[in-house]
Amino acid sequence: MDNNTIISVRDLHVNFYNNDRCNRVIRGVNFDLKKGKILCVVGESGCGKSVTANAIMGLLPDLSRIEQGEIHFYDNDQDIRIDQLPRKGREMRKIRGEGIAMIFQDPMTSLNPVFTVGYQINEALLCHHQAKNKKEATGKSIELLKQMGIPLPEKRVGEYPHQFSGGMSQRAMIAMAMSCHPKVLMLELKNQEGTAILLITHDMGVVAELADEIAVMYMGNIIESGEARAVMKNPSHPYTKALLDSIPVLGRGKDQDLQPIRGSTPDPYNRPKGCQFAPRCDYCTECCTQQMPEEQIVEPGHMCRCFHNLFKQGGDA
């Protein structure tokens, strides 16, 4: 474990319990997030990206449990086990906002409509003792809004979310998230001063542009991860390859041959036995339907969970 690691997730398993059924949402996820780096987690809806982020924030729904695995948060040389902290306890609340901040997908619904934007930013500042009183907090809120490029911040700070446009709400959310100088910022989709960023998206364009590292998720597993350029250039898992083939690339002209991924994601309550991607995979063989492949290092800093290892075959067998 080198000193630059700030969040380390080891063999994380999360189950959701619903109507007497158990959905094994996260099935052994491993990754490290390093200081000042951007890690992009990509994958289709329902693959477990957000659940992973919520597990780190201690914001999993009530009827869910971290079944096994560890989540380490390294704060000032302290090793904090997030998975063992009570979700609603004091330590976890201190980490939320101050240690790890999160910005959610939809800025328009993420702000409470009945409180002013300033009030909601003040709340974060006062909660983490970044300001002594309301007056000081409001001053800081105005400063934060100004930094986010919101015009007339002195006036805007007293307005309600419905008076903000979508873009302005988004910036207000970023101002709120950055108000307590978090060590890690988690964003669903859509960067900042020395803060590590966990970016959750399915927009490969954003990934190509921003990511230092990429983790590709499918049905609760990270099936490929590594340095961004390595993964983009030599996708080694058929799913990553299919994902890259399914999106248009800017500058390649309008006659691009886009290949949608065939089939659809399996029912989480009725999962395939072996590799989760096997039913949709062009490379599927018998062993794929029998067991889930283990993590393999295909090149230094590049992991893949596939029996076929497209990397060895030059990336496009």
Add this chain to the structure above:
Amino acid sequence: MGTYISRKVLSLIPLTLAISFLIYLGMELMPGDAVSFLLPPDALASLSPEQLEQMREALGLNAPFLVRYFRWLGGILRGDFGYSLQSGVPVSEILMNHLPATLELSIASLLMSSVLGIVLGMISALRKGTLLDHTLDVVGMIGVAIPQFLLGLILVLLLCLNTNVFPVGGRMAYANQPLLERLNYLFLPALVNGFSMTAGVMRYARSSMLDSMGRDYMKTARAKGLPEWRVNFLHGLRAAITPVVVLIGFRLPMLIGGAVVIETVFQWPGVGELFIKAIRAQNTPVVMMIAFFSVLIVLMSSILVDIVTAWLDPRIKLS
């Protein structure tokens, strides 16, 4: 805001006139008249048609319907609500004698149903799916479904006639009675009157709170590191309260309407009991006064709801 309220108040005038006309018409369409109620049957039989006609003339019952309506309306405009056909006492005096009792009952049940309804609804939402939630759900269902008079009679039977815990009915006068003694009389009527509304408010508060608890901003509030009580009571409840307040506002007049039944069951000497007696006696001036008063309360509370909603929810503008 000011223009909004004055426009609303002005729009009340034609509405009130139309409704008062309809009620007057309703009274007219009832068979019989005040004279036949005022006199005992044997006296009625012994009087000659001329004498009866004389009495009607004296009470002003013989003029055509429209003339009588406008005579009544003119009186209202001059602040004269007329005299009771039964006792000859001015109607406003009768109303003032009965109003305190009704207000006492209404305010007690309104307070109980608002506070208890919101608190129980919140507990139910926060403890969703537990035994407590299911129990409150069943109680709420019963509360909404059971007719008030039935509940009143059951409670009178159980708590008054069989066990003597509470007095059967009536109301202590305001004289030097200790407060506790008076509350003893108030408790059952207020409970019965407030029960169905408590149930309604509770069920509404629960669903509104659950809706609020599922919103993204609750997650944002938690992600900021706010303590759980602040997330639920400030962010959750504050956003959930508006529809509940609207519901309570629209039920304000129902407390007086509902009181008609309750006051009869418990012989509570309020406006409701007075109303029933006056209708039976075809005492038009008294009925008209109470009806007029109720209509005003219905219309005023709808304006009040508008103002309170705009004050609670910054997204709503009065215009």
